Amino acid sequence: MLWSTLIFGLSFSLPAHGDVTKDRDDRLKTAVILDTPTTGASTTPDGRAFLKLARVDGTTGSQVVEIVGDDYTLIPYPNEEWNSWNASTDSAADSERKYVSTNAQRVGPDGNLWVIDSGDLQNFSNSSKLISFNLTTNEVERIYYLGDATTKDGSINDVRFNGKYACLTEYTIGSIIVLDLETGDARMVLREHKSTVALMPLSAEGHFLRTQSTGELEYIHADQEEVSPDGKYFYYQPAIGYMWRIETKYLNDALKNDTTAELLPNYVEPFSLTPSTGGSAIDAQGNIYYSDGDRQEIRILAPNGTTTLLVRDERLLWVDAIWLDTKQRLWLCASQLNRGNRFLQPNNQSTTIEKPIYVYNIDVGHSPPRLDHA
Known part of the structure; x- marks a missing residue:
């Protein structure tokens, strides 16, 4: 198999603090050790921690779990x-009250745990949903069914909050979904716009990725997203990089205004020439932290568009969704997603994932924005 390599002609300066080396950086502290990959952690201010497990290593079991105890016990959440979905035996009604194909989870600004289930819209029309769990009662507070907004070919990826509105990226078509959290109204916008569609295949560890089932190059469209701490801008990009932004007032108005929805491309502007990225987070100062899947790095993108290197470490293998907690620590899930059974592996191996799987912490000296998460 012929692998192609992505090279970005970017230069980055090192931060003044810390001793950054190519192979290992002592600022990384182990937070969790796992037997299966995780593509996202989130925490509450009082110390509860949750993970989204990605079954790309051939294992089966829960998709969303809570970490309990010092031995990293994982409890289905x-x-x-909710974690018992079986596509062969479950019904359409089951698809509305079970995780079909979760893609992300995060603690929202209201203190609830929000789970994004991209579902299986080809077979179950109400399986694509955003679920809000009350963490005091551990019961469902509300479910937003998004099948009408995404269409059967769409797959929601992640969510960010801005007051009464939420924005979700959709990665198989390439679009943004705007959701009114009060009314439940949702609308797909910027469908197949140049800012939501990947220009190049997904890349990791210096190679383009191919789908294991077909051998075709993998394109992941609108993926990473953040809202500025003042709520003015929505930042987003395809997984291969190239970050864009748009003022949230236009997105919010487009939810019910056909004219604004049609004019949205006029309000989109390029923001940063980012690389192939697994995940991102934003702090209260508006700095965006994102992973570089090719170089095992975490970089900081400042509000003025300049970029610096935070950490480079060979252990940061495909860091997916990044979380910033109230103790000013980034949670970095080294998912090794690119080495899993979703993608074609060298020598016809099903996976090349090396276990155990690690989640790391690194102090960044900044807090999360209250606008988007607790």
């Missing part, structure tokens, strides 16, 4: 029933 909110229970085993």
